[in-house]
Amino acid sequence: MPFTTHAMAFDRFGAADVLAPREVELPDPGPGQVRIAVRTAAVNPLDCKIRSGAMQELFPLPLPHVPGLEAAGVVESVGPEAGELAVGDEVFGWTLTGSYAGHALAEAGGLARRPHQLGWAEAAAVPTAAGTALRCFRLLALKPGETLLVHAAAGGVGTLALQLAAARGIRVIGTASEPNHAYVRELGAVPVAYGEGLAERVRAVAPQGVDAALDGAGRGGAIEASIELTGGTERVVTMTHPAEAARHGVRFAESEASPDPAGALAEASALHMADGLRLPVHRLYPLAEAAYAMRESEAGHVRGKLVLVVR
Template sequence: MTLTTHAMAFDRFGAADVLAPHRVELPEPGPGQVRVRVRTAAVNPLDWKIRRGGMTELFPVPLPHVPGLEAAGVVEAVGPDVGGLGVGDEVFGRTSTGSYAAHALAEARNLVRRPHALGWAEAAVIPTAAETALRCFAYLGLERGETLLFHAAAGGVGTLALQLAAARGIRVIGTASEHNHAYVRQLGGEPVSYGEGLTERVRRLSPRGVDAAIDGAGRGGSVEASLALTGGSARVVTIVHPDEAARSGVHFSGGGGDWDFAGALAEASALHAAGFGLRLPVHRMYPLADAAAAMAESESGHVRGKVVLVVG
C-alpha cells in the first residue's frame, strides 16, 4: 500500500486559484537526504512565477506541481550516507521537493539546525533570501569598505542583504518606495526612491558611483542605472530579470547548482546567535489550506518581508 501525505499543488498553470489540495506520495529519503515534517514554509516570488507558467524554460516542472523552496520542520526519516542530522532534529533550509506540503525531502547538506531563539515562522523565511544575498556577494567579490547599490531594498532578499552587508562592513544604498525609507534606514541602508532621476539621486550620496549593484526589482530602469553607476556590467547582477540580463550583458543569478546553501544559513544563524539581531519580517501567516490566498498576497507586491504557510 502506497503511503500518502497532503499538499497544495496545481495541475495547470494560471492564477493563484489553480492551487488546490492534493494527496501525494509520501517521499522516501534517498542517499544524502532526509524527510522533514514541515512546520512552516515560506512563499517566494519564484513560486508564483512558476505557477503562472512564465518560467518553464528556466524552471520546468512536471504537473501536478507542489510549490515551495524552503521550510522549517522536524527530521522524520534519514536516508543512507547522512551525517550530522538525526530523527527529531529541528531544522530549516532548502527543500528538494515542494514545501507546501506536510512532508518534504531535503538534501541534508542544505539544512542546518534551528537555533532556539529563532521561531518557526522566522526560520522558514530566511533560507532562500540569505543564500541569494550571499551568493550575489560572492559573485560580485564584495569587500569591506565598498559601496553596493541594491534595488528593492525593502523586499525579502534586500532585507537580509542590507543586514549581512552591514555585518561585513559594506555600505549599501537601497532603492525603495518612499513609505519604506525609514525601514531601509533601520536595516543600515541609505534609501533612495525609484524612478526618473535615480542615477542622480545615488550620485548625491556617492559622487563616484558605486562598486557593485544587485537588481532585485526588475523595473524602473534599475539595470540601466546600475550600469551607469558601476561603469560597466562586470559587477552588476540581477536576480529577477534573465531577459534583461541577456540584453544588457549583466549576470543573472537564479540559484540552484552546488553553491554552499548550508554555509549561507550557518552565517545567518551565527549572526542571529551573536545578538546581531538578524531578522526578516513575517508579513502574514496563513494555514496551508489557504495557500492560494497567501500566494496572491505575495504576488500583489505590497509585502514587507515574506508570507508564511503554517503547515503543522
C-alpha cells in the same frame, strides 16, 4: 504502502487559482536525505513565476507540481549517510520536494538545526533570502569597503542582503518606497526613492561611486540605472527574470547554484545570534490559503517574507 501527505499543488500553469489541495506521494529518503514534517514554508516570488509558466524554459518540471523551495520543520525519517541529523531534530533549509506540503524531502547538507531563538516563521524565511543574497555577493565579487546598491531593499532578499553586507563591512544603498525608508535605515543602509532621477539621487548619497548592484525590483529603470552607476554590466546582478537579464546583458542570479547552502544558513544564524538579525514576516497564511499568499507576493510591496503555516 507509499507515504502520502497533503499539499497545495497545480496541474497546469496559470494564475494563483490553479493551486488546489492534493494528496501527493513521497518516496523514502535516499542517501544523504531526510524527510521533514513541515511546520512553516516561505512564499517566494520565484514560486509564483514557476507556477505561471514563465520559468518553464529555465526550470522545466513535470505536472502536477507542489511549489515551495524552503521550510522549517522536524526530521521524521532519515536516509543512509545523512550525517548527524536525527529523528526529532528541528531544522530549516531548502527542500528537494515542494514545501507547500505537510511533509517534504530535503538534502541533509541543505539543512541546519534551528536555533531556539529563531521562531518557526522566521526560520522558514531565512534560506532562500540568505542563499540568494550570498550567491549574489559571490557573483559580484564584493569586498569590504565597497559600496553596494540594492534594489527592492525592503523585500525578503533585500532585508537580509542589507544586513549581511553591512556585517561584511560593505556600505549599502537601498532603493525602496518612501514608507519603507525608515525600515531600510534601521537595517544599516542609506535609503533612496525609486522612480525618475534614481541615478542622480544615488550619486547624491554616494559621490564616490557605486561598485556593484543587486536588482530585486525589475522595474522603474533599476537595471538601467545600475549599469550607468557601476559603469557597465560586469558587476550588476538581477533576481527578477532571465529575459530581463539577457536583454540588458547582466547576470541572472537564479541561474547560478548556491556553492555552499549550509554556509549560507550558518552565516545567517551566526549573525542572528550575535546581533539579532532582523527577519520580518510580512504576513502568515494557513497552507490552504497559499493562493492568497501568492497573489499578495505578485502584487509587490511586501516588507520581508510571506510564510505559510502548515501545522
